[in-house]
Amino acid sequence: MERDFLKELEFLGVTARLKRLSDNLSYSIKDLYQQKDLDIEPSWHLVILLLKKQESSTMSEIADLLQLSQAAATKMLNKMIQKGYLISVRDEKDNRKKMIQLSDKAKLELPKFEKVWNAGQSSIRDILQSNTDFLNNLSDFEDKLKEKSFQQRALEHL
Amino acid sequence: MERDFLKELEFLGVTARLKRLSDNLSYSIKDLYQQKDLDIEPSWHLVILLLKKQESSTMSEIADLLQLSQAAATKMLNKMIQKGYLISVRDEKDNRKKMIQLSDKAKLELPKFEKVWNAGQSSIRDILQSNTDFLNNLSDFEDKLKEKSFQQRALEHL
DNA sequence: TATATTTGCTTAACCAGTTAAGTAAATATT
């Protein structure tokens, strides 16, 4: 077993390990898409699945549900529009809003996408098979941070 | 309780949740540093703690131990040098290598840094107090990915 | 009714990471 400096750091390494894990998965998904000739980015599946479920949504609402800043949502959604996966229609009642929907291209390619996403889902299931508490632990971590931010907790320790 | 779309996605949302959690922590740490007037970035503590432990190291070795690409290490380390926290000396035996060490400034400010890092460590400890398995579950996830990448697993499901 | 505030989206400048291509020094090979 080789040395793992981040593990050596124990509590001081947790943040970095979470980042490493998250990055590892993202780049792995990117590779997978490339290999399967899907011209999409990791994280786009969130938008597509959301719009499959609820047909149409505004940029702000998508930002909200995905817990991104509006600026991040703007960039991602405009790129998806530019790639032809989404269409945006100005809301007639409120001219500021852009209603976002799946394009015909997206609907057409959806089955191909879902095949790959389901394989990804199975992989996560595999990984967590012997690790049944992981999702609960993750939720617990999320809940704790929602209760009180890391920053606030740290300030109280100073 | 408000809606959490990422949780609704179950296994398809895990990656995004890990990213969200990791980002949340990073930006929280950034805020904390700003508030405590520490002119460092999140993740720099990894380098400083490493060099406190082992005095001197090359860029490649640091990249390796932190599990970053060499390009990422170059950028980070050069910025830290530029900020005056590190010094780099060319290895006399091998002129390609740059030996990296803590500067006097870094050593001087170390106690101030460590106070904040310890508070951060305590916060993580708090958060994980009722969640004793988290670190083990995290290790398990990491180990599983080391055994076989996400991508490879997904390909086997296709 | 005119003005002030809020809301929805955009843009700019920054953060941290990646891969790919490039340079120069050390090492291996022929």
Add this chain to the structure above:
DNA sequence: AATATTTACTTAACTGGTTAAGCAAATATA
């Protein structure tokens, strides 16, 4: 001894996030 390969670091172009500032439309207020 000359050439080819590997190694250490750098740079460029891209990913996807952030905050801050700005614009225009809708809404609230005086």
